[in-house]
Amino acid sequence: MTVVDVAAGGNAYPVRIAAGLLDRAGELLAPYARGRIAVVSEDDVWRLWGARLAAALGSEGIEALPIVVPAGEASKNWATLGGVLDRLLALGIERSDHIVAFGGGMVGDLAGLAAALLKRGCGLIQIPTTLLAQVDSSVGGKTAVNVAAGKNLVGAFHQPDLVLIDPALLDTLPGRQLAAGYAEVVKYGLIDDADFFRWCEYEGAALLSGDPAARLHAIETSVRAKARIVGADERETTGRRALLNFGHSFAHALEAEAGYSGALLHGEAVAAGMALAMRLSVAEGLCPDEDAMRVAGHLRVMGLPTGIPGQAADRLIAHMRQDKKNKDGRITLILSRGIGQAFVTDQVPEERLRAFLRTECAGETITSPASDWRG
Numbered sequence: 001m002t003v004v005d006v007a008a009g010g011n012a013y014p015v016r017i018a019a020g021l022l023d024r025a026g027e028l029l030a031p032y033a034r035g036r037i038a039v040v041s042e043d044d045v046w047r048l049w050g051a052r053l054a055a056a057l058g059s060e061g062i063e064a065l066p067i068v069v070p071a072g073e074a075s076k077n078w079a080t081l082g083g084v085l086d087r088l089l090a091l092g093i094e095r096s097d098h099i100v101a102f103g104g105g106m107v108g109d110l111a112g113l114a115a116a117l118l119k120r121g122c123g124l125i126q127i128p129t130t131l132l133a134q135v136d137s138s139v140g141g142k143t144a145v146n147v148a149a150g151k152n153l154v155g156a157f158h159q160p161d162l163v164l165i166d167p168a169l170l171d172t173l174p175g176r177q178l179a180a181g182y183a184e185v186v187k188y189g190l191i192d193d194a195d196f197f198r199w200c201e202y203e204g205a206a207l208l209s210g211d212p213a214a215r216l217h218a219i220e221t222s223v224r225a226k227a228r229i230v231g232a233d234e235r236e237t238t239g240r241r242a243l244l245n246f247g248h249s250f251a252h253a254l255e256a257e258a259g260y261s262g263a264l265l266h267g268e269a270v271a272a273g274m275a276l277a278m279r280l281s282v283a284e285g286l287c288p289d290e291d292a293m294r295v296a297g298h299l300r301v302m303g304l305p306t307g308i309p310g311q312a313a314d315r316l317i318a319h320m321r322q323d324k325k326n327k328d329g330r331i332t333l334i335l336s337r338g339i340g341q342a343f344v345t346d347q348v349p350e351e352r353l354r355a356f357l358r359t360e361c362a363g364e365t366i367t368s369p370a371s372d373w374r375g
């Protein structure tokens with residue numbers, strides 16, 4: 001088993017990674033349970049894997065108390081959060097108890113926020129079931145729901161006490177979801193690890209086709225990168241953690257335009273957003289064109305969207321004005337000086353950003369299964 005420690009929130013917590021870990025959940029969760037433990041999940045994950053988790057917990061005499069919400073990003077909202085909190089209260093969950101988030105990033109963010117709010121904060125354990133959640137959302141303590149004004153605009157930092165990553169859970173994940181999660185893997189290469197981006201170019205296809213070694217390498221490298229950045233800037237105050245938002249200013253605007261529907265997955269939006277961030281960096285004279293082309297080429301080969309034809313630049317800018325990274329009314333972006341050299345800036349005037357987006361929105365469709373989406 002690989003263990004990566006995340007130093008955040010005053011305490012370090014372990015991220016345990018190994019195929020088959022789900023079946024050891026009873027033994028690993030026993031120190032956090034008192035004969036029973038609430039498990040927040042969603043219907044597809046619970047149908048596929050709920051019995052395995054319940055059996056693993058049962059083997060140590062722990063009763064799983066499932067709270068199951070509908071699958072999909074549309075559940076990451078106030079109403080569902082309220083329902084989860086009511087259920088937790090009805091179950092008599094106490095502040096010293098732990099809640100298990102068992103699902104992808106949607107469940108992780110929703111259950112994480114419920115844990116942050118319940119009785120002003122109870123314990124949280126993440127058992128991520130998508131590639132995206134295993135490489136990104138289960139680690140680092142960001143929790144949130146989407147609201148009418150935008151993506152993730154209401155939330156809290158609430159670190160888990162334990163993260164259990166079982167790559168074998170990805171065996172049932174549909175290919176489109178794997179590819180979407182892969183966008184966040186590529187992100188770590190683009191932030192500050194050019195060698196890892198090169199690894200992605202060589203091994204990304206193996207990872208998506210289910211190769212266990214490639215999968216494990218991608219998860220371990222991603223979790224280590226995330227732990228390093230979160231450890232340096234837990235609450236995104238120095239700018240270091242904001243690097244994890246590479247591609248996200250655009251991505252969140254695109255997701256809002258898609259109405260948080262399954263038409264555009266978060267990871268797909270991040271892929272398009274990263275391609276845009278690279279091209280904007282080129283347009284600003286910051287980054288070699290060949291790097292932007294290399295990134296877009298790789299994402300496209302992996303079945304991810306890299307363009308935004310048919311979108312409305314003004315609408316995207318309106319969403320971007322709500323971004324949490326903005327300060328003093330200036331849009332803050334993560335741009336790039338080249339692969340592995342991302343940085344934070346508020347130096348792109350809104351009018352240049354608008355002109356860039358207008359050109360992009362008027363661009364040609366670049367076809368891939370995911371980029372059929374036109375908003």
Ligand SMILES: NC(=O)c1ccc[n+]([C@@H]2O[C@H](COP(=O)([O-])OP(=O)(O)OC[C@H]3O[C@@H](n4cnc5c(N)ncnc54)[C@H](O)[C@@H]3O)[C@@H](O)[C@H]2O)c1
Binds near residue numbers: 044
């Ligand atoms: N907190 C963070 O740091 C952070 C980081 C990245 C993304 N996010 C958030 O995560 C969310 C996206 O997460 P996601 O991509 O995991 O989406 P998701 O949680 O909606 O899961 C995607 C789909 O995969 C299905 N699924 C999950 N596990 C499965 C399995 N093992 N087998 C078969 N199907 C399975 C789900 O039913 C769902 O339909 C977004 O809300 C995003 O904002 C948060």
Ligand SMILES: O=C(O)C(=O)C[C@@H](O)[C@H](O)[C@H](O)COP(=O)(O)O
Binds near residue numbers: 140144248324
């Ligand atoms: O952990 C972080 O920090 C990230 O930015 C990771 C992102 O992949 C993730 O999508 C996150 O939820 C975005 O955070 P937000 O603060 O922009 O809502």
Ligand SMILES: [Zn+2]
Binds near residue numbers: 136184248266270
């Ligand atoms: Zn993300």
